[in-house]
Amino acid sequence: MKKIKGSCLCKKITFEIKNECRYSVFCHCQMCQASNAEFSSYTKVKKENLNFKSKKTLKWFVSSKHYKRGFCSICGSSLFFQKKSSDDYISISTGTLNKNIPSIGHIFYKYKKSKINFSKLKKFPQSAQGYFDKFIYRIK
Numbered sequence: 001m002k003k004i005k006g007s008c009l010c011k012k013i014t015f016e017i018k019n020e021c022r023y024s025v026f027c028h029c030q031m032c033q034a035s036n037a038e039f040s041s042y043t044k045v046k047k048e049n050l051n052f053k054s055k056k057t058l059k060w061f062v063s064s065k066h067y068k069r070g071f072c073s074i075c076g077s078s079l080f081f082q083k084k085s086s087d088d089y090i091s092i093s094t095g096t097l098n099k100n101i102p103s104i105g106h107i108f109y110k111y112k113k114s115k116i117n118f119s120k121l122k123k124f125p126q127s128a129q130g131y132f133d134k135f136i137y138r139i140k
């Protein structure tokens with residue numbers, strides 16, 4: 001059976017997804033900006049398709065009236081997003097996964113912070129070895 005594996009940075013939380021998952025969606029909401037980066041990327045799975053191998057360090061933060069966010073209490077990785085009331089689905093940050101999930105769209109796009117045009121930005125296959133350090137952004 002084909003599976004996708006996932007983990008937090010320190011590997012104290014490890015899990016597998018089987019069968020199917022939703023195409024990934026970029027979220028630009030202000031809570032995702034605070035807990036991830038300028039935007040987050042989540043897929044969504046039925047909980048029956050998610051199998052935890054290890055989750056002792058998984059903690060939940062209630063981030064709004066109806067939702068909570070799961071993170072690793074050791075390394076701080078932001079991994080999950082879930083309705084407080086429902087046990088059927090869980091959203092998973094795609095950066096934690098060992099395979100690429102194709103993207104389908106954006107949500108909370110009105111909060112999009114920067115005018116990122118990925119095709120125009122300089123790309124390095126690995127580390128830029130300090131190349132970008134000379135580009136200082138003056139706060140206005």
Ligand SMILES: [Zn+2]
Nearest residue numbers: 008010072075
């Ligand atoms: Zn961790």
